[in-house]
Amino acid sequence: MGRGVYISRAVALTCGVVAAGAVAAIVALSVLYSQEKWRNGSAPTAAPSPSTPSSTSPPAPQRPWQRHRLPDSLAPVSYNVSLWPRLEPDARGLYVFSGSSTVTFRCVKATDLILIHASELNLTAYDGKHARLSGVAGATAPALEKTWLEAPTQYLVIQLSGPLRPGSSYQLSTEFTGELSDDLGGFYRSEYWEDGVKRVLATTQMQPTDARKAFPCFDEPAMKAVFHMTLTHPTDTVALSNSMNYDPVKVTVDGHSLIQTSFEPTELMSTYLLAFIVCDFAYIGSEPGDKVLIRIWARKKAIDEGQGAYALEKTGPVLAFFEAYYKSPYPLTKSDQIALPDFSAGAMENWGLITYRETSLLYNPAMSSNKDKEWVMTVISHELAHMWFGNLVTTRWWNDLWLNEGFATYVSYLGANYAEPAWNMKDLIVLREIMDVMAVDALASSHPLSSKEEDVLTPEQINELFDSITYSKGAAVLRMLSEFITEAVFSQGLHTYLEEFKYKNTVYTDLWKHLQMAVDGAGIELPQSVEDIMNRWILQMGFPLVTIDTQTGSVTQRHFLLNPDSVVSTSSEFNYEWFVPITWIKNGGAKQQHWLLEKEAVNKDMALGASDWLLANIDMKGFYRVNYDVGNWERLLAKLGSQHEDIPVINRAQIIDDAFNLARAEVVDTTLALRTTRFLDREVEYLPWQAASSNLHYFFLMFDRSEVYGPMQAYIKKQVTPLFNYYKDLTLNWTKTPENHTDQFNQVNAISLACGAGVEECTNLTSAWFKEWMENPETNTISPNLRSTVYCSAIAAGGEEQWDFAWSTYQNATIASEAEKLMGALSCTREPWLLNRYLEYSLDPTKIRKQDASFTITAIASNPVGQPLAWDFIRAKWDFIFNDYGGEGLSFGRLIDGVTRRFSTEFEYKQLLQFKEDHAAQLGSATAALEQALERARTNMHWVNMNREPVLEWFTGEASSL
Template identity: 75%
Template sequence: MGKSVYLSKGAVCACVVLAIAAVATIIGLAVVYDREKSKNEQTATPGPTSTPIPTTPSTPKEPWQKYRLPDSLVPISYNVTLWPRLEPNKENLYIFTGHSAVIFRCEKETDLILIHSNKLNLTLYDGHHAKLTGLGGATAPPLSETRLEIPTQYLVVRLKSPLKVGATYELFTEFVGELADDLGGFYRSEYMEDGVKKVVATTQMQPTDARKAFPCFDEPAMKAVFHMTLLHPHGTVALSNGMNHAPVNVTMDGIDVQRTSFDPSEVMSTYLLAFVVCDFSFIGSKPEEDVLIRIWARKKAIEERQGDYALEKTGPILAFFEKYYNSPYPLTKSDQIALPDFSAGAMENWGLITYRETALLYNPGVSSNGDKEWVATVISHELAHMWFGNLVTTRWWNDLWLNEGFATYVSYLGANYAEPTWNMKDLIVLNEITGVMGIDALASSHPLSSKEEDIQKPEDISQLFDSITYSKGAAVLRMLSEFITEDIFSKGLQTYLEEFKYKNTVYTDLWRHLQMAVDKAGIKLPNTVEEIMNRWILQMGFPVVTINSKTGEITQKHFLLDPDSVVDTPSPFNYEWFVPLTWIKNGGPEQQYWLLNEKDTNADLVLGSSDWLVANINMKGFYRVNYDSENWEHLLTKLSSSHRDIPEINRARLIDDAFNLARAKMVNTTLALRTTKFLDKEVEYMPWKTARNNLNYFYLMFDRSDVYGPMQAYMKKQVTPLFNYFKNITSDWKDIPEKHTDQYNQVVAISTACSAGVAGCKELTTGWFREWMSNPDNNKISPNLKSTVYCSAISAGGVEEWDFAWSMFKKATIASEAEKLMDALSCTKQPWLLNRYLEYCLDPQKIRKQDATSAIVSIAGNNVGQPLAWDFIRANWRHLYNEYGGGSFNFGRLISGVTRRFSTDFEYKQLLQFKEDNAGQLGSASASLEQALEGTKANINWVTLNKKEVLDWFNNEASSTR
């Protein structure tokens, strides 16, 4: 249960008096702010003591030139009052005003206070930007200087004498900031409802943007208690981490507003702070429940019951994690709010979780089963953080992988509990692990855990929010849970959380507690948990394990998608891993063995003349597997004759491993293609989806060449039985398949069949779409099939279909429906429509800032749109960088998405030129650009080596009559 701490009436009245007295001064600063934000960021905010601030040198000498806070001061609590204006001022700026008092303790003698402040204009007190007061009998030394250090984002307060060690002080600041639409810090989200523009004031603090809302010690280890007060217009509601008290009517600067205060937060990091002012409505749990659960969204979304599914599943998932962690939910309430504009998928703010609308809202009549799964897994991910990340927090961002990788892994456990028929524990392989292996097989990948000293600047931190952190982190923790068992993994977590609750940790603390659980259970491991796992987190990449079934020899080697690439990143373990090898022979019981060296031999792996062996059962380990040629042939025979004898996940893994081994020149490309021949008998989702994903690479490389025709003919042959299978089990497309993964595979069947030209497919989808065009108010297309139908019809059509879809997109009141239409608009084959769509991406009134990256990447996925998108990116890079934020979580995805097709020397040179032209303006896209260069080089080599062989194989298979 959360603690309850209340302010006295006297303290509240004092805050109100201070607020009223300061308002006139603060509002006047809006004009100053408007002028100053356009100035060069290397100059100080003007004021009586301001002096020009030099650029931070490459080797910092002064404390304020370093990006990490000194350890001399520790915050205890904040008392923050903010007043966001939901209408623009005379300068057409949306602003917020406020004041903050932070109480801190002096741990080491210092005459310097450094506190983060970014893009805030501060009121001057007697020539200073802050007011310092001693508490508990301590005397505050006079201030000698206050100024803003722009490069490192500090308010620098120099004192005439040192602070006393052990004493506590209060630093008071008053400020004005812009309530911008930049999706970071305290920002503005807009939407239209009944023809009226509505404005929401909301937050996204992670990783380093709390300092944009008020001056604070903005590092995860600087935990404190937050007392929040929000001033807001009548007719709106204010929310924060703590429970909101009843609003009080007050008059501020002649304006009647409401003041809402909140229960103080638990001790927590600044990045978990959240507050929202909106006119949303909510649905909530029953009063007798131990934890109050409220789902907040636009009024129409709540009226349409789009929040019902989230409310239905939040309670059970919370209960699951309480049992899994053996720890009660630490707070009294869980607010979850769906925002029209949000940069991430969701954010785990303690007690007030913020979401994109697509991640929280679900409408059974309109949304697909994929939308439903996304809502369940995202809710589960964020609720997992309530303990792992919020209650116990990693000390610094270099261990972000532990926080996010863990939440990603256990989100599948929580979703599996909430929806036990969905097979979520298996879907993690397809959704998370398969894709990230392609990234981690690049020489430009990075280890999961970085050194603290290597992660300093905000842009360094932002680059860590990538698929390695989330998906590989999940994969290696899943692997650990598998070899020590899920029960022991859970027991280790329980003692870890109990020891470190409300504190900060490093990853070795978790290893220690898991080792304690392993030892207590008597589980025998070849090395300690720390020794095993450090090889998976402190070096990048993963191994390919090669099994010789004739001799029993096993070898491991660092797997690189391009074997000719140069690995510059040193490894403390010489790129060797402790590998938990599992396998089955001839469909028998699973066996396990630890590969601890580069090479070993195990007689149990030796096969007879007609035996077969498949390894890495259900993809429990984060590694690929190669076999000797004889076992590969036996496996291909088994797939052709009795494919169900091989577990479904491993059928998918054989395809994925073979295609990637072929790209790495470890097996022949035709062997990889042969793993798809059994698909004309396969009806399960995971093998088909994996094959589609891998063959998509062939489309990217060859859809502008003479390979395309024979490849299409082969795919038509393979997918026709699957298309007919779903046509039959759905009674000619009238019914919805019962199984969750069958609903997914029906989509695969139709999309593949239509793109390959299967008879009747395109007529089916365009017919459904035309029927909708004739009656726009009655869309009878099955929600599961909408994405495929929309794309197929728009691809086959022209401006009439595109304009209709655009009009439906603009009218859509359900976010998941709008997202499907937005993606489908990129499917047109008309270049002028694609160029028009790209231009729309620069207009937030047409395409929201949060969606611009996705729209551009979708256009680049179209072979007609790819060169248009690349030209657009190059022509508008500076605008995108400045307006959409170089530190955005998905900014790097823009580069990777637009360059996936690059496979010529000319395109490689264009990339190099782009890197040179935009040096210093790449931000969080820097790593993605290096990966794009490496990937392009590998594509060039692969196409040169394989094109003729691939063309011959498809020609032969397309014409065969088997």
């Protein structure tokens, strides 16, 4: 699933809180969308339950229907599913669907019990039972003794009068109705307005555990089957599913003239990859006769405006790239991709019918930014990568989700790099994935990439895994692996892995086995096996800090934690030691490699002369941070100050990022970290500037309400003014767009930072552009690349008039990426009453779509004026949020994370503890995020107490030298 491809990758939306000041303006520029789900169902007929044991009695053994995992006694073979979604409300005002399903399954082990998932469905009773059972090929089916719905584990439980016979096959038939609700999970409805008419469509999101909300099914990824789908729908709509449709036929049902569309049987696949949609969309497609039919579906106006053209242009090349990369043909005959007005994640890799947010698939050259275009490219690449890795071959259980999503995240950059070779996407993965996730993985509340199956059972536990560790760290460690075994060998290992396990399920060790075979075949010598090396990176959380003493050649490693006083609660079987592939250069020479296999080693080649400098982790291919002796740090700083281009651009960003994080962990002085930014007044490259702005953003979060703020602003103004002037000249006084992809991003940084730092020319510029637009609302001449930061700056500098204009424009926006920019910028106002009004709007789905609620609240919280308002708001509204937005519409984890980032006082920490106590039973997928927020708050408190005075002194000294 694409995040924010959390995600996802989450979806990166630029909305700088220029009102907050310099770096807060830029870096609040990145709120990621993501993906989570779940809601509860209708009242079941309760099963008999055992009596509650006394406190002295041993716990009663769980009955099969009280366990969250299916028994291994039955294996589905195929489903025949027919569904009729109603796209108009009934007399009660509810949107409903009705359907029937017959699943053919094989008995593997004798059993007199059938457990099949069913949630939020009203099942039709046959002689008081919820289903009918029949034998296949002469098998005799026992009678149904009793049936009931077990709500806690979401099962339809069927007790039989006798056992099913191993080797025999049976068919279980059900009929049911359900609500086509707006919770963005299972079979749900999406609504939009076009030409003044409200339109409704029916669509799906099954991952990870919501197929059971559409029809009874064995809803686990290893329970693969073939699906035969039939959809009944209005005559003015079209039906789509994973496979190609047969010719639709006209039918009359209950007096309604309808269309019935049946589909070719799917390939053998998991339930979470099933998709079906009824809509009145249009499409553009590939040429007739092409090997694979490619269609891009969206609202008719979006298709008419050409918003699907870019996706159509790039899908074919990306598919071709992956066919070559995997050495395996695309396994289907078609690739439908559809942009939905309401969708919880960035996208979802349903086999043959990929679903997207509109912002993740549609691109309008006149209105969409360079960042919008990059996002569309990487999300498409991510989802297409899954067609083989995840869909054709599927991990057995959700504990290995990291392998599925981390892999797709990594290779999405390879696919995007192939389709857009001028963008240097292989470099941008460092900013987009690796640096951010290292900050999360440096917390004691992080978690290993891979868990034990028995530790991931409930839907809530599964949903918690859809986080940045899974996506971004997973991508980082696989990128590191591909680097030290070479990309060609990595690709060969993937090929044999896919060939052996196609249409089957795997565990991560199966991949290690095939990569080892490829390594052996290529004659590559590694210090340990692939499995032994990689298990240390996936079975224990965190990553190492590598310290190199260039005086002695000593190289050491230890577990890196942002808070040095953290107590790591989970023990590691590897004692937090890694096999670390260290790459390094001396004085800008040839790259060398050193494998650090123990806590400490000595490499005499790393012992330097007095004037030499050493740089490790070249291009940040390794997932570790680097510290040096003081002398080498000083020589690196001197090199940055004199000839910064001698250091590779990614490593200029890495030096900044490592130094700031080492300072937060009290490994180096904070002033050393700040000194790594001095060369920026001569730097024009995007990666170092973005790394600096991201890290200085932490200083603004901690100090923008203190006396440190003024000197910080003055320093940023000094450093960014040359960059602002550079882009002013490069763009001929802001009249043209930079040609280079990353220059377009850095132009945004220049304006955002300059306006936030009080560069008067910048503030006047953005306010004038916005005023001109307000005076001529039909003609917006602001560059799409600059709109987020210009809107934010102008709304921050303005008042109610600017806010109301932006709100009205947002409500009438027909292009999703433009609506997204306005939605973010509305959070930039300095007026508390406007922010409070916006908070109220966030939980009104007639004003803000449910999918955007968490983004809106966290964007408001990124504004220093809005943060306490947002925190008070979610505490006051938590019951409503949890119960009404507890499905696909809102990421609880992201909400808690975003609203608590500034917490750095004892008072705020106690408030967070109280929130945890008050809502212990209503945290759901936010449980882990809350623990991380508590740890981060403690770390922030300690860091502020330690650093307030030296930081104030350093910025004051820099400001006085202006």
